[in-house]
Amino acid sequence: MRLLLNKIVLLLSTVSALIGLAFLAWILFTLVGKGLSSLHFSLFLNDLIDGGLRNLIVGQFIMAGIASLIGIPLGMMAGIYLQEYGSGRYVRLIRDLSDIMMSAPSIVIGAFVYAIVVVPMHGTSGIAGSIALSIMMIPIVINTTDNMLSLVPRELREAGIALGASKYRVILDIIIKAAKVGIMTGLLLSFARIIGETAPLLFTSETSNYFSVDLTEAYPSLTVSIYALANDPTSSSRDLAWAASFILTMMVLMINLLGRYITRKKG
Amino acid sequence: MEKLFKTVSFMSATLVMILLASIFISLFNSAKPAIEEFGFGFIAGKEWGVEVPIENPVSTVVATTAEKKVEVKPAENDNSLESMLGGGNDDIPMRTIFGGFIPIVGTLLSTLIAMAFALPIAMGIAVFLAEIAPKQISNVVGIAIELLAAIPSIIFGMWGLFYFAPIVQSFVGGYQVSLLTAGLVLGVMILPFMAAITRDSMRTTPDVLKESAYALGATKFEVIKDIIFPYSKAGIIGSVILALGRALGETMAVAFLIGSVFSLPSSINSPTVSIPVAMANSFGEATGMKTSALFYLAFLLFIISFAVISIAKFYFLRKDK
Amino acid sequence: MPIMSIEDFSFTYASAPARSLSNINLPIQKNCITSLIGPSGCGKSTLLRSLNRMHDLYPNNEYEGKLMLLNQENNEMENILDIKRENEFIELRQRVGMIFQKPTPFPMSIFDNVAYGLRISGIKNKTELKDRVEDALKGSALFGEVSDRMNKSAMGLSGGQQQRLCIARAVALKPELLLFDEPTSALDPISTAAIEELIVELKKDISIAIVTHNMQQASRISDYTAFMYLGDLVEYGETEQIFLNPREKKTEDYITGRFG
Numbered sequence A: 001m002r003l004l005l006n007k008i009v010l011l012l013s014t015v016s017a018l019i020g021l022a023f024l025a026w027i028l029f030t031l032v033g034k035g036l037s038s039l040h041f042s043l044f045l046n047d048l049i050d051g052g053l054r055n056l057i058v059g060q061f062i063m064a065g066i067a068s069l070i071g072i073p074l075g076m077m078a079g080i081y082l083q084e085y086g087s088g089r090y091v092r093l094i095r096d097l098s099d100i101m102m103s104a105p106s107i108v109i110g111a112f113v114y115a116i117v118v119v120p121m122h123g124t125s126g127i128a129g130s131i132a133l134s135i136m137m138i139p140i141v142i143n144t145t146d147n148m149l150s151l152v153p154r155e156l157r158e159a160g161i162a163l164g165a166s167k168y169r170v171i172l173d174i175i176i177k178a179a180k181v182g183i184m185t186g187l188l189l190s191f192a193r194i195i196g197e198t199a200p201l202l203f204t205s206e207t208s209n210y211f212s213v214d215l216t217e218a219y220p221s222l223t224v225s226i227y228a229l230a231n232d233p234t235s236s237s238r239d240l241a242w243a244a245s246f247i248l249t250m251m252v253l254m255i256n257l258l259g260r261y262i263t264r265k266k267g
Numbered sequence B: 001m002e003k004l005f006k007t008v009s010f011m012s013a014t015l016v017m018i019l020l021a022s023i024f025i026s027l028f029n030s031a032k033p034a035i036e037e038f039g040f041g042f043i044a045g046k047e048w049g050v051e052v053p054i055e056n057p058v059s060t061v062v063a064t065t066a067e068k069k070v071e072v073k074p075a076e077n078d079n080s081l082e083s084m085l086g087g088g089n090d091d092i093p094m095r096t097i098f099g100g101f102i103p104i105v106g107t108l109l110s111t112l113i114a115m116a117f118a119l120p121i122a123m124g125i126a127v128f129l130a131e132i133a134p135k136q137i138s139n140v141v142g143i144a145i146e147l148l149a150a151i152p153s154i155i156f157g158m159w160g161l162f163y164f165a166p167i168v169q170s171f172v173g174g175y176q177v178s179l180l181t182a183g184l185v186l187g188v189m190i191l192p193f194m195a196a197i198t199r200d201s202m203r204t205t206p207d208v209l210k211e212s213a214y215a216l217g218a219t220k221f222e223v224i225k226d227i228i229f230p231y232s233k234a235g236i237i238g239s240v241i242l243a244l245g246r247a248l249g250e251t252m253a254v255a256f257l258i259g260s261v262f263s264l265p266s267s268i269n270s271p272t273v274s275i276p277v278a279m280a281n282s283f284g285e286a287t288g289m290k291t292s293a294l295f296y297l298a299f300l301l302f303i304i305s306f307a308v309i310s311i312a313k314f315y316f317l318r319k320d321k
Numbered sequence C: 001m002p003i004m005s006i007e008d009f010s011f012t013y014a015s016a017p018a019r020s021l022s023n024i025n026l027p028i029q030k031n032c033i034t035s036l037i038g039p040s041g042c043g044k045s046t047l048l049r050s051l052n053r054m055h056d057l058y059p060n061n062e063y064e065g066k067l068m069l070l071n072q073e074n075n076e077m078e079n080i081l082d083i084k085r086e087n088e089f090i091e092l093r094q095r096v097g098m099i100f101q102k103p104t105p106f107p108m109s110i111f112d113n114v115a116y117g118l119r120i121s122g123i124k125n126k127t128e129l130k131d132r133v134e135d136a137l138k139g140s141a142l143f144g145e146v147s148d149r150m151n152k153s154a155m156g157l158s159g160g161q162q163q164r165l166c167i168a169r170a171v172a173l174k175p176e177l178l179l180f181d182e183p184t185s186a187l188d189p190i191s192t193a194a195i196e197e198l199i200v201e202l203k204k205d206i207s208i209a210i211v212t213h214n215m216q217q218a219s220r221i222s223d224y225t226a227f228m229y230l231g232d233l234v235e236y237g238e239t240e241q242i243f244l245n246p247r248e249k250k251t252e253d254y255i256t257g258r259f260g
Helices: A002-038 A054-085 A088-102 A106-121 A126-150 A154-162 A167-178 A180-195 A222-230 A235-266 B002-043 B074-086 B101-132 B135-150 B153-172 B179-202 B207-215 B220-231 B233-249 B275-282 B288-316 C044-050 C086-095 C110-120 C126-139 C143-149 C159-171 C189-202 C215-221 C239-244 C249-255
Strands: B048-053 B094-098 C002-012 C021-029 C033-037 C062-071 C076-079 C096-099 C177-181 C207-211 C224-229 C232-238
Touching: A002 A235, A002 B101, A002 B135, A002 B153, A002 B179, A002 B220, A054 A088, A054 A126, A054 A167, A054 A180, A054 A222, A054 A235, A054 B002, A088 A126, A088 B002, A088 B288, A106 A126, A106 B002, A106 B233, A106 B275, A106 B288, A126 A180, A126 B002, A154 A167, A154 C096, A167 A180, A167 B002, A167 C110, A180 A235, A180 B135, A222 A235, A222 B153, A235 B135, A235 B153, B002 B094, B002 B288, B094 B288, B101 B135, B101 B179, B101 B220, B101 B233, B101 B275, B101 B288, B135 B179, B153 B179, B179 B233, B207 B220, B220 B233, B233 B288, B275 B288, C002 C044, C002 C207, C021 C044, C021 C207, C021 C224, C021 C232, C033 C044, C033 C215, C044 C177, C044 C207, C086 C096, C096 C159, C110 C126, C110 C159, C126 C143, C126 C159, C143 C159, C159 C177, C159 C189, C189 C207, C189 C215, C215 C239, C224 C239, C224 C249, C232 C239, C232 C249, C239 C249
Parallel strands: C033 C207, C033 C224, C096 C177, C177 C207
Antiparallel strands: B048 B094, C002 C021, C002 C062, C062 C076, C224 C232
16 A cells, blocks of 8 residues: 555656656747747848848847847956945845846836836836846856855865965955856856846837937837737747747757756866 | 955945846836825726726726727627717716736646646656656756756747647637636746756755665655755745746736737636736837826836745745855 | 063954953064963864954954064064054065964965965066975975976875975965964874974074974974963963973863863
8 A cells, every 4th residue: 555655656757757757848849840930041141120130130139139238247346345345134135136036027127127227217128128138147147156156165266365365365266266167057047048038128228120329219129029910910920939939949948958068078 | 356356246246236126216216206196906907998076986896998909898899889989978078097916816727727837847847856756867868958948938939829728619619819728837937946946845855765665665656755955844845835926927928828818817717917918918009097097017026026036045045055 | 581571462263252362471482382271162263363454354353462573684572462454464474474283275276385475475587486396395304205297286185285385385485484273183193293393493583483283293393482371371381391390280281181
């Protein structure tokens, strides 16, 4: 009886894992099937106004890139503060708040940026989109930096100080280097996370049919356009949405796998 | 230089607090007109974008919404034609009222369905990964599950609308866009997240404990039930609540499927709306009091998820000790 | 002649209710090896880590008394507890080096590890760097083993080699006093022998203080020995005297293995 119960539970649990994998396979097959059949090289050469995706892909990368330029230094410096400088209550408070911010609904971040950037600027813009994404990114980068620096042994810090290096040199030259692989992986994963975001961009950057380098106006976004195209009744728009989804998912998964690969290889 | 570096790092850390406070304050400020107008009654208010005469705000409810889909309740049908043609009685000053009850209920119900669907499967996957599968398989399946968690939520929404919902509909009937299909797709979306963090919690059980149970002749199931679950209980509950928080605030996976209709669902397979979806679909064209009401919803969502995450993090997942 | 003189020195950890060290008086003789022994928790590492003010990395620790360090330029003793400014700390730590229990190679190449202290102290000239790195590696009996892979990561070295690399890294700065905090406790016997040999070799140029829980090690390599117990200095003298003819009952009990 005990053994039978044991077998049943183990079987159920294995079945659950298979269900999980089946969903992954189903989604990927759908994406590859629909995506590849709609994918064409010209999509990368034309902008949305001419039926392509070029401006959207570039726009999404530019906004995620600017978000990284803002979010990575701020997040890393904050992580460094938590692990290397601060102590006691204040560190615990910031750590907790950062954890909360990491799990805040992304649409709320969008609403916040709408209130503080879009309204004063009288319109949606690439800047607003980038800021929304950077706010998403900061707590993730803090978390990564904080965790990875905590793995660096205390002796390494002391050894640096004992050679007469000042603390910031020890942090930049030794500690960050020692935690480099973990931090790099974390940064890649956080980039993968924000580049696939839609909700914070819906009313901050919106999207645009045209190629644009002017970050003060509505900015082309791959994800926001997918939402619009998928809701469009014409089948050509839907095909384009599938192609865009395929490209988006491949980008996200590639960056993810790259991050894991780095950890596996060096770590 | 040292001082400068330290100061910059301190300010970056403090920025988190400032950002969170600004989110709170700016949402509150933007919601203020709606908060002043509707008060706490907003939470129980079932009308969204409905014009009522100022003197008598409750009795003669006349419908038309600013939404794409016009929702007219059967009880008000006799008035609606007149109101659509004439825009209401010109003599009586009108105001538009907004209530959050429907999106709040929609959010809670879709989350509930998602949890009911995802919880048992996620537990099964976590047990499989942590205890049953050989290390190699566990690693490969683990990565696959984590990749599933990394797929952007908009993809879940599209796949759900075009491929998953029709199948669900063929089994249970009703609409393709409905509370049920939205909840299930939401469940599929939080499934890998929940499974991955639950697995991590289970893995904190010391091997010595498990080994001593096996040494007494316990079966794998008994070790899982009597050793691993009790030991990592707090972590597992915390993980589940974190997943709940994620489901509450999810926009895109739900936006394709819930229907974005401001009416209470008459059954599990009829369409309704959730807070994030209401925002996603109405924010762009909203003005005035409607924008403020949407901010009121955003504010409520922020508070709810703040509370949920705090409970998970501070009550169940305390990292230090 | 002492290079450092510890006078009425007491130390209290921020988190501790009472002093961890009380009223220590102890000289560290120049170009000699002074070993600090005692049961774990006796304060020997705490004392050693006071000598380059390592405790200042963590807030609210309290020093009392004096730690007088010889200024080789004018032959005067200066109290290192007076140090407050960042640049004075940096100078102190370049004069008083430290080797830790576990090897602490930095995540960079072998060459860069040894050059690190030199670079931050302002040496930029490439040939000078190269010469001093090689000298330090030769002085640490490591050069022969690593000369063909100077640009490889230091993480690939064995534990014993890593520890000698750390010694080379400290020696490259030409410190006056070198503090060893149980430098061989993480190493195998052969690597330990090599490190001990190296430490004895180093005392020609550098004064040395070493904390060890290994009494044979203390008797093998040190000239002077201090026995500590529960935060007090019980006995100090020439190593031979401490081990063969201890004055205090406690010292004798510890050395003959009756406790500890």
